[in-house]
Amino acid sequence: MADPSYPDDLKYHSEHDWARIDGDSATFGITWYAQDALGEVVFFDPPQVGSQVSKDQAYTEVESVKAVSDVIAPLSGEVTEVNDALGDKPETINEDPYGEGWLVKVKLSDLTEVDSLMDSTEYQATLD
Amino acid sequence: MSSTTELRRTPLYDRHAAAGAKLVPFAGWEMPVQYGGIREEHIAVRTGVGIFDVSHMGQVLTRGPGALDFLQRTLSNDVRRLPEGGAQYSVLCREDGGVLDDLFTYRLAECEYLTVTNASNHESDLAWLQSHAGEFDVDVLDRAGDFAMLAVQGPNARALVQRLTDGSLPSRFHVCLRAVAGVPMLVCGTGYTGEDGVELMLDPEHAPTVWDAIVQAGATPVGLGARDTLRMEVCFHLYGNDLSEDRGPIEAGLGWCCKEDTGFIGSEAVAAARASGTSEKLVPFVIEGQGIARQGNPVLAGGEVTSGTFSPCLERGIGMAYVSSARAEPGTHLEIDVRGRTRRAVIERKPLYRKEA
Structure with missing residues (x-):
């Protein structure tokens, strides 16, 4: 499992999700803290490409041996791509939560929402 | 007075913390749910040796000339068939057949039996047993504070423990006194993983020494997370999940450990459920x-x-x-x-x- 890290180039949501903003699109995933709390992920149930996600609302779930957890959208928009590789290797979410373990790519509908997210330092201050 | 909600720690708490275990509240105890990961711990038990700290489980000692008659009245199995040095699984039922707990009982001597309780039920089991002891010549004693309990499980568990033990290990469903890593203890040929192995009950003070010796000999520390996945793969019941006061042993598939002709408390209800179906x-x-x-x-x-x-x-x-x-x-x-x-x-x-x- 990867060491704790919270990259500076990402934006963070209090429900332990990250967003990598690229113009009017973003990639979403869960943070190191979230995957550590969950334990080994054994199942990722991706949303449909084309579905709408709403900031602060659950858009998918990830499941570990011991528990299932909702994944909260850090921003609103339309899903343009899902990480199909996680179907066979959901443990990638643990091994590389900010890289190969990304969950979905989203075309953002309201760029002003980005201002409400935290940077790495602010997010880490919310952790124990 | 400390708060009653304060979590209790086993004598191995420092070992778990040092090993980086995730500790969670369980039945009033702060217990390791996993060390490295549930999957690798699970596989270690299926293919090698795992060691579990199950010191949260309780013990009740029943002794005296009336011990056999008393346990025959309270436990569902036929306790007459439990030889000295033997182990037996049973359930504890209410009059209406509702299950209060599932238990292993070890016959330590002719008139001395040690029963292992689930942590969440220990106090209520003890109270139930003591409340039914009046008419029997028996002492029913709380021994939960006297024992740490370790489970060493897996296809290589016996061989590993044998190398640290001063005599032969008990066969399956038997118990004996042995010294393991130089520490005298009860060694039991039981477990709850579907693998061969032993369970050890010993003075809590010596638990860290024994834990260290078994881990150094090659056992993987395993938390309650894998204990749950292991028992589920072999369909062993967990009280509070698959068993409760609202369910009887017949519908739970535990009719095999109920011998109604012994007249145990709840036997009429169990016999009726067996006869008419659930x-x-x-x-x-x-x-x-x-x-x-x-x-x-x-x-x-x-x-x-x-x-x-x-x-x-x-x-x-x-x-x-x-x-x-x-x-x-x-x-x-x-x-x-x-x-x-x-x-x-x-x-x-x-x-x-x-x-x-």
Whole structure:
């Protein structure tokens, strides 16, 4: 499992999700803290490409041996791509939560929402 | 006075913390749920040796000339058939057959029996047993504070423990006094993983020494997370999930450890359930395809999942559910509402995981 890290180039949501903003699109995933709390992920149930996600609302779930957890959208928009590789290797979410373990790519509908997210330092201050 | 909500720690707490275990509240105790990861710990027990700290479990000592008659009255199994140095599984029932706990009892001497309780039920079991002891010439004593308890489980568990022990290990379902790593203790040929192995009950003060010796000899520390997945693969019950006061032993599939002709408390209700059948039965299931059912998920045709997890050996969702007895045959398909999504499952025979021959 990867060491704790919270990259500076990402934006963070209090429900332990990250967003990598690229113009009017973003990639979403869960943070190191979230995957550590969950334990080994054994199942990722991706949303449909084309579905709408709403900031602060659950858009998918990830499941570990011991528990299932909702994944909260850090921003609103339309899903343009899902990480199909996680179907066979959901443990990638643990091994590389900010890289190969990304969950979905989203075309953002309201760029002003980005201002409400935290940077790495602010997010880490919310952790124990 | 410390707060009653304060979590208790086993004598191995420092070992768990130092090993980087995730500690969680469990039945009033702060227990390790995992060290490295549930899957690798699970596989270590199936293929090598794992060691579990189960010191949260309780012990009740029953002794005196009336011990046998008393236990025959309170435990569901036929305690007369328990030899000195033997171990026996049973349930503790109310008059109406509701299950108060499931227990292993070890006969330490002719008139001395040690019963291991589930942590969450220890106080109530003790009170129940003591309240029924009046008419018997017996002492029923709380011994939970006197023992740390370790389970060493896996295909190589016996060989590993044998190298540290001053005499031969007890065979399956037997108990004896031995010194392991130089520490005298009760060594029991029991466990709850579906693997061979032993359970050790010893002075808490010496638990860290023994833990260290067994870990240094090659055992993998295993937390309660893998204990749960291991027991579920072999369809062993967990009190509070698959057993409760609202369920009887017959519907739970535990009729084999109930001997109604002994006249135990609840035997009339159990005999009636056995004779007329129960409306529901506990069945093991495997999810077809993806998804993992969890405790509390409804079965669509009626019934409820009482245990559910991801099986590291089968690499599928598995579990146990109470379903209508009319639809409880192996091969029957179930539909389970898993968080709003319907998952198909099939009822299997016990155990869900079998060692390859």
